[in-house]
Amino acid sequence: MTGKERLLTAIKGGIPDHVPAAPDLYEMIPIRVSGKKPWDIIAYNDPPVWKARIDACRKFGVDAYIPLWIPAADEPVSAVVKRTDEQIIVRRFTELEGKRRWERDVMVLTDGHASSIVRASQMGISDELEDFEIIRPDYQAADRRYFEDARGYLGDDGVIAPMVSLPVLSHSEEEMLAYFDDSQKIKQEKHEIGTAVLERVKEILSWKPDTLLIGNSGMMLFNPPPIFRELGLYLLQEITRLCKQAGVATNLHCCGTERELVKIAAEESELNCIEPLEPPPMGDCDLAQIKQTFGSRIALKGNLHTTEIMLMGSVEQVADACKKAIDAAVAGGGFILSTGDQVPMGTPFENIEIMMKVAQTYGRY
Structure with missing residues (x-):
């Protein structure tokens, strides 16, 4: 299988040739691999962030799952x-x-x-x-052209996952206080944003992507289940319904506490896959328990500890953690070996490379 085939098979709950290995190489490691300053890539598109991410995945030989915010032509x-x-x-x-x-x-x-x-x-x-x-970067693509440039550069090595976010409460203390002062006003504001998000989803679906990522880092820390149900659930349901109708697989990223969200998404939406299932203390996810409870209804992507294992662990410790995660979630397919969030800047490169080696051997079906 190609990286693209392997990832899509697993995201959709199927059984690939072996467990995909797709560590979260969102920003820090791609910058380090490029040898550039952070602002070269993030501010000046030199190179575009999608190229830096893809190049990093190719360096380590991993399956390239590339989350990507697609800039609009009318960005500020x-x-x-x-x-x-x-x-x-x-x-x-x-x-x-x-x-x-x-x-x-x-x-x-x-x-x-x-x-x-x-x-x-x-x-x-x-x-x-x-x-x-x-800032006037040389590369100024937006919307579909930006997406197609990234997809063309990646080829069959993986998947480009255009991103949207559910308009829920942020970490802003002003917004949090405003919600408890007048929840109906905030709900109305968030639903108006949700209407725009749905239009963006429909536009992205017209490009025929392979998958779409709903990216809401730390969402449940500020939106416990009662608030999430009020502000975000309806939109999760509608986005996943539209994507299923279009034949586009969906994934949701919510670092931090996530167990309750796994349950809600598995039981009340059409979501295909959820990540990164962070273990304690940053998160609250027991991978084996989640697989046993929800693995027949939703694919899982995670969950190596980003600091204790990836940053500070030895190659042998990373390999052992990979095997433990595979043992916990491999049964029946629908599992992608990944990290419990973004791989830290100082992570030894060999700790990233070993993930694919273990997946290709120990993770073979």
Whole structure:
């Protein structure tokens, strides 16, 4: 099987030639492999982030599951508002009737570190900015062209998974307090955003992707089941219904606590696959238990501990953890060996390479 065939078979709950190995190489490892500064890739598209991710997967020989936010043609303008040799800060703005409106948050890109989203006010950055540099990368594709460029470069080595998000409560303390002050107002606002998300899903489905990823990092930390049911469940149900109707497999990423979400998704939606099933203490997932309870209804992708195993473990410890995960979830197919979230920047490269070696041998059906 090709990487694409192997991943799609597993995502849809089937039995591939062997367990796919698809560690989460979202940002940190691709930047390290590229030898570039974080801002070269994330801010300036040099190279585009999809190319950096695919190149990293090819370096390690793993099955390339490539999550990808697809920029729209009408995205806000990005500008560098602060620069040093070791860091740049990027903020976006829109213009309406000649007035510049800056977004609340900035993206901080620091050499050797993951990107971070921070309030502009906490960084001492004013809304009355006049001294900034508009980012004009050479590569400026958007929408379908961006997706097709990535899909064409990847070929059959894996799958490109265009991403959308469920409009639920964020980590913003203001939004959290606003919800408890007036939940109906927030619900209405989120449902209006949900309407736009559905339109974006329909547009993406017209491109005929192989799969679609619903990306909501840490969602259940801020949206326990009663709130999730109120704000996000209806949209999860509708997105997965539309995708099933179109023959497009769906996956959901929610790092952190996730066990209750697995149950809801398996029993109340058409979702095909869920990740990353983080183990304690960052998450609450026991892979063997989840496989036994829900494995006949939903495919699973996970769940090697990102710090204890991937970052700080020996090759032998990573191999043992891979075997343990395979033992827990291999039965009947529908399992992708992955990590419990993004692989950390300093992870030894051999700890990534061993995942595919174990999958090809110990994980063969």
